[in-house]
Amino acid sequence: MKLEFGEFLAAPECKVVIVACPDVFRTEAGLRHGKFSSEYRELSAVIVLDPTDMAKIEVKDSDLVEVLGEEGVVIVRVKESEKEHPGIGYVPEGAWANVLGAGPASAKVRRSQQGIAAIEDVYHR
Amino acid sequence: MVCTGCALLCDDIEVGENDCRHACRIGDAHITSTNQIDPMVNRSPVDMDTAIKSAAEILVSAEKLVFVGFGNLVTEAQATGIELAEKVGAEIKTFHTGIFDDILDGRVKTCTLPEVRDYADIIIFLGCDPMNTHPRLLSRYAYYPRGEKRQHGWEEDRTAITIDPRFSHTASICKDSYVIDPHRQIEFMDALMDALLSKVPKTAYDKKRILKLAGTLKKAEFGVIFAGTGAAAPPRDAIIRLMDRLNESSDFRLLSLAPGYNLRSIAEQLRQLHSRPTDDCDVVDSDSNSGGSNGGDGGIDLHKADCILCLGFDLMNSLPAHGINGKLIVIDPNETLTSRYADVVIPCAAGGIDAAGSAVRMDGEPIELPLIRESGRLSDVAILKRLLEVV
The missing domain is CATH 3.40.228.10 (Dimethylsulfoxide Reductase, domain 2)
Structure with a gap:
């Protein structure tokens, strides 16, 4: 029987500092399609990681990862960076970044089997 | 026309039947946005009068009251908002005005x-x-x-x-x-x-x-x-x-x-009124954001406020808003994450789109904001004036 991460083995983790960044396409999607749209979610629930950090946690571009921040956890999609920035994860400004805590926030990243949650499920009040 | 998509307030926008010339991606989406909201109380649709009455009731009964935002209001609405804050004893928190x-x-x-x-x-x-x-x-x-x-x-x-x-x-x-x-x-x-x-x-x-x-x-x-x-x-x-x-x-x-098209104006107005700097809360600023607090330099911490009035400001999408439990009132042209969770939602016309007014560009230049189209929605000034009359 093949053991999968998340069953009996913990998925490998790496530590990153989360930096929230603006994204004009995400801002546009929020205005054009609304902040509850799938377009906005797809552009918000993203983390840009350095290839060396991606190798550490054994993920490739477009895989889903769990980001465990100081104040909360989110599932986001990995985007491979074109520039080197080991130890730093860029997340678009907005609800997903805010769940992790005020930036620059420390966080752990690991592979996830779950999907990206709707914005209503990211925030609870 | 003038675009209120950001603080550049670009004044060369031409809005046609089906297009919006010269505007950037943000401006085009801002001007043509149709994500409007209905008046709501406790997440159920109501008429405008009921929403305004409910907001007024919350405002007069609150003890630790904070007004947040102001950056996406026309100058006239900011002035009325300040007047309302003074009348109900609310603290004003503007962000990114330092x-x-x-x-x-x-x-x-x-x-x-x-x-x-x-x-x-x-x-x-x-x-x-x-x-x-x-x-x-x-x-x-x-x-x-x-x-x-x-x-x-x-x-x-x-x-x-x-x-x-x-x-x-x-x-x-x-x-x-x-x-x-x-x-x-x-x-x-x-x-x-x-x-x-x-x-x-x-x-x-x-x-x-x-x-x-x-x-x-x-x-x-x-x-x-x-x-x-x-x-x-x-x-x-x-x-x-x-x-x-x-x-x-x-x-x-x-x-x-800074974000928001009219932040410079609120900074100017608060400075003139109180002859003191605004309670700046660049909350994501590394030196003013210890422990995720939204309190800024003194004043009421948003976590301790029993009522927060969000004026053109998507609080929950803009700050780490964990544990904010006070009543939330939202006055905004569009549906936002905060409006989804608010106790009272009052939709308003958007400054420079379906409400005329004035604003101050990021470099201090006063700019008139003509109407782009009629919508029948109440302006933020009109809503704040009605609140001012009933509190």
């Missing part, structure tokens, strides 16, 4: 955007990424255009440099960029200040590059720093110290690239 206070208090030199276009030869984008926040800044003023004394534009006459924790889209078109560690921004600023005094900086950053940067900055005839106000920007006091050092050997001016 650098405006420094400019208005004369602590740093500033200039207008046309002056940037006509005279600027060295432009620094410090902790900001205008290609993603103020998309037409570079094409209208800061980099590409030919100006009165900069006839060769970006090819020969201007040098643009980014200093940012990310190699941003803006960095990709600038002549030079410095990517700094988000936790070691002050170290970089101190190293640059040493280099400006021709000292070899004590730093783990590349000393040669910092000395080269200092050499470039010292040669500026008309330097401009566009400073961001978020987590990517160095602390305000470090920016002011850098400005002071730069102006010992050259001529630099500071402009703030």
